[in-house]
Amino acid sequence: MFLVDGDIEGLGSPGGPRTDPATLLAVIVLARASRNALDGDTNDRCCAVNPLHGPATGRRHVRVSAQGNxxxxxxxxxxxLDAATAAPHELRERKLTLPGPAGTRVPYDEAEGIPLSALRDGINRLADKVRENAPAE
Incomplete structure (x- = not known):
């Protein structure tokens, strides 16, 4: 609710306030994590390549840049996780990107606005960052 100023209905209404993609991604990730927590799932990690893939089931060392090692x-x-074993070079191409400045695309965790880079430390850390950046009432 902090992320959309309490106006969930306004998200889908024509002519309503536009919410940036980073905020929408954070809303989806936090909503899914909340739902999972209510079902007893305490997994605090989502897929680092694309948080929309859902919960992480494992961790692996992955090359994060095309240059260097x-x-x-x-x-x-x-x-x-399977791709990291079978075709690790494809993970960079699978990484979720969001619209950036001047029509570019940027990795979701480098996007302006909501600090999605906090997802590296878990969903709880993202929730903390959202609370820290929430407007005072």
């Missing part, structure tokens, strides 16, 4: 331990969904 820099690797990072990432939480991955079953599909991306």
């Amino acid at each position: 820099r690797r990072r331990m990432l939480s991955l969904c079953p599909l991306c």
Whole structure:
């Protein structure tokens, strides 16, 4: 509710306020995590390649840049975990991107606005960042 100023109905109404893609992604991730928590699932990680893939089921060292050999331990969904083994070079192409400045696309965790980079530390950390950035009432 913090992310959409309490106006869930306004998200889908024609001519209503436009919500940026990073905020919508954060709303979806937090809503899914809340639903999972209500069902007893305490998994705090979602897929680092694309949070819309859902919960992470494992972690793997993955090359995060086309240049060099820099690797990072990432939480991955079953599909991306398999890809990390079979075709690790494809993970960079699978990474979710959002609209950026001047018609470019940027990785979701580097997008302006909502600090989606907090997802690297878990969904709870994203929720903390959202609370920190919420407008005072």
